[in-house]
Amino acid sequence: MNENTISLEENITATERGSEGPAPAFGAPSVFTVRGLGVHYGGLPALRDVSLDVQPREITAIIGPSGCGKSTLIRCFNRMNDLIPGAEVSGEVLYHGEDIYAAGVDPVTVRRRIGMVFQRPNPFPKSVYDNVAFGARINGYKGDMDELVERSLRRAALWDEVKSKLRKSALALSGGQQQRLCIARAIAVEPDVILMDEPASALDPIATVRIEDLMQELKQEYSIVIVTHNMQQAARVSDRTAFLYTEVDEAAGQRWGILVEFGDTSDIFTRPRDKRTEDYVSGRFG
Amino acid sequence: MRETFHRELERLDQDVVRMGALVEAAIENATLALAENDLELARKVMDGDDAIDDLFLDIEKRALAMLAQQQPVAGDLRLIVAILRCVNDLERSGDLAFNIASVVRKDLEIITLKPVSALVYELGHASRRLLSKSLDAWADKDIALAEEMDQLDDEIDDLYARLFKELFALSRETTFEVAMNLVLVGRYFERIADHAVNMAERIRYFVTGNEEHLG
Numbered sequence: 079m080n081e082n083t084i085s086l087e088e089n090i091t092a093t094e095r096g097s098e099g100p101a102p103a104f105g106a107p108s109v110f111t112v113r114g115l116g117v118h119y120g121g122l123p124a125l126r127d128v129s130l131d132v133q134p135r136e137i138t139a140i141i142g143p144s145g146c147g148k149s150t151l152i153r154c155f156n157r158m159n160d161l162i163p164g165a166e167v168s169g170e171v172l173y174h175g176e177d178i179y180a181a182g183v184d185p186v187t188v189r190r191r192i193g194m195v196f197q198r199p200n201p202f203p204k205s206v207y208d209n210v211a212f213g214a215r216i217n218g219y220k221g222d223m224d225e226l227v228e229r230s231l232r233r234a235a236l237w238d239e240v241k242s243k244l245r246k247s248a249l250a251l252s253g254g255q256q257q258r259l260c261i262a263r264a265i266a267v268e269p270d271v272i273l274m275d276e277p278a279s280a281l282d283p284i285a286t287v288r289i290e291d292l293m294q295e296l297k298q299e300y301s302i303v304i305v306t307h308n309m310q311q312a313a314r315v316s317d318r319t320a321f322l323y324t325e326v327d328e329a330a331g332q333r334w335g336i337l338v339e340f341g342d343t344s345d346i347f348t349r350p351r352d353k354r355t356e357d358y359v360s361g362r363f364g
Numbered sequence: 365m366r367e368t369f370h371r372e373l374e375r376l377d378q379d380v381v382r383m384g385a386l387v388e389a390a391i392e393n394a395t396l397a398l399a400e401n402d403l404e405l406a407r408k409v410m411d412g413d414d415a416i417d418d419l420f421l422d423i424e425k426r427a428l429a430m431l432a433q434q435q436p437v438a439g440d441l442r443l444i445v446a447i448l449r450c451v452n453d454l455e456r457s458g459d460l461a462f463n464i465a466s467v468v469r470k471d472l473e474i475i476t477l478k479p480v481s482a483l484v485y486e487l488g489h490a491s492r493r494l495l496s497k498s499l500d501a502w503a504d505k506d507i508a509l510a511e512e513m514d515q516l517d518d519e520i521d522d523l524y525a526r527l528f529k530e531l532f533a534l535s536r537e538t539t540f541e542v543a544m545n546l547v548l549v550g551r552y553f554e555r556i557a558d559h560a561v562n563m564a565e566r567i568r569y570f571v572t573g574n575e576e577h578l579g
Contacts, residue, residue, distance in 0.1 A: 284365075287365050287366060288365075290366070291365065291366065291367055291368070294367070294368040310435055313432065313433035313434070313435075314366075314369070314433055314434055314435070343433060344429040344432070344433065347429070347432040347433050348428055348429055348432045
């Protein structure tokens with residue numbers, strides 16, 4: 079670990095200390111400050127000039143039609159794009175004021191603070207218990223593992239359903255339970271932010287509502303960014319919404335995502351400023 | 365399930381009752397100010413109308429956001445629609461209380477005629493009672509109570525008709541200005557009662573899903 083990594087951790091600790099009081103007032107320091115963010119895959123643009131702020135203990139939703147760069151954007155928040163060959167990120171992503179793309183920042187450290195839950199539940203082929211304990215063990219967790227597993231499962235609203243089958247395979251759980259297990263696994267390493275990329279799109283309506291309820295619980299303690307193609311879901315669960323849209327250059331045969339509008343979710347769904355947002359949320363295209 | 369949404373809907377529902385209590389107090393004070401020619405109390409009623417309007421706008425904004433964001437259906441949808449209509453009735457009643465208070469003037473005591481003043485006072489009380497009953501019915505979503513409202517409204521219509529008669533009988537003993545103001549005040553109270561009856565309709569709509577008009 080080098081200097082940058084250490085200062086990132088220090089910065090986070092300072093922020094956490096500062097947020098023990100009442101809920102952050104408007105204008106509180108952002109969790110993420112994104113400025114002029116762009117992503118290219120193999121030299122082709124995928125996302126251009128995105129600027130937005132993610133506030134602490136809020137749910138920020140990213141919506142937009144297929145191919146507008148929603149997943150590309152959310153993957154910038156914990157450097158998941160690093161794992162894609164040929165991906166280049168430009169612009170700034172500041173996490174508690176610190177550039178996570180600065181030379182010397184360890185992406186693994188970033189991902190420990192910024193957890194992620196994916197579209198398809200992806201538990202390890204291990205027991206329920208081992209799934210939750212996995213990250214903590216790797217991190218050399220010294221505390222009471224049973225207690226950590228129980229606490230994480232309770233926070234993920236799954237404990238009552240699995241407490242009698244902790245040693246059973248996680249793969250035997252239902253899809254909705256598996257997704258909540260993945261959330262429990264993500265929060266077991268005590269992250270600060272949880273990124274969710276279409277967390278409910280593979281689930282039935284009841285399991286979806288459970289995940290949405292859970293998100294409301296989780297935002298008391300974590301900041302959440304969610305990508306969803308279900309804009310009603312964004313409307314129901316989020317505090318702020320970013321609407322992305324695809325721009326096309328026919329001549330060059332290129333298309334890329336841009337941020338059209340970012341604001342309070344109630345404004346986006348009752349009085350959007352941009353005609354394209356209005357057309358999208360009212361179902362006129364997309 | 366959907367606990368956050370249902371908690372917020374409950375808060376919205378309670379705020380309707382809170383708004384109703386402000387309007388009820390405004391009507392009571394306006395009646396009193398008129399009866400006692402109390403300018404200070406009348407001013408208080410008029411100043412208080414801003415708080416009612418603010419609450420109205422706040423409830424309306426939150427209800428609209430819920431419609432846009434929460435996709436309410438069935439009882440939840442009916443409740444939000446009923447709330448939106450109900451706060452309209454309350455806001456209007458608040459304005460009418462403002463109008464009544466604005467009739468109170470230093471240089472012109474409106475209620476100088478004994479038989480008429482008693483009637484105006486009675487009208488004021490009756491319309492406030494009707495609103496109060498309507499708010500109780502709203503708070504408990506009590507459809508039986510809501511249905512009693514029709515009868516009470518008839519009493520108010522009778523009082524209003526009697527006010528007219530008395531004024532004609534006493535036309536030689538008063539000025540045109542006083543008579544006009546009394547007719548207006550009577551009309552305002554009668555309108556307040558109509559809004560209270562409308563609220564009862566909203567309750568019936570929420571509980572049964574039927575759009576029936578009480579009158």
